[in-house]
Amino acid sequence: MNWMILISAGLMEVIMVMALKKTDSFKVKKWTVIWFILSLCSLFLLSIALKTIPLGTAYGVWTGIGAMGSVIVGMLVYKEEVNLLKLILIVCIIVSIIGLKVV
Incomplete structure (x- = not known):
């Protein structure tokens, strides 16, 4: 359940950046x-x-979702440039x- 909450927090981070x-x-x-x-x-x-997910993992996932989502x-x-390097780096964030999560 807390993983779904963490993913929701990351997605909210993306929406927050759009509002910013x-x-x-x-x-x-x-x-x-x-x-x-x-x-x-x-x-x-x-x-x-953070009650059940380790700090480093939770923060890494939260910022990763925010960064990846913001680029996408x-x-x-906002019609920003799409290029192969950006797409490769997004895949790296996903991995x-x-x-x-696995570790």
């Missing part, structure tokens, strides 16, 4: 409030997952996350 982009350096109040709420929710879920959202939503 819309804050315009915290000038847009609506998106700043949304970003703040998402940040708290993501950290709260991470803290729950950047390419799909690392799986590795942390």
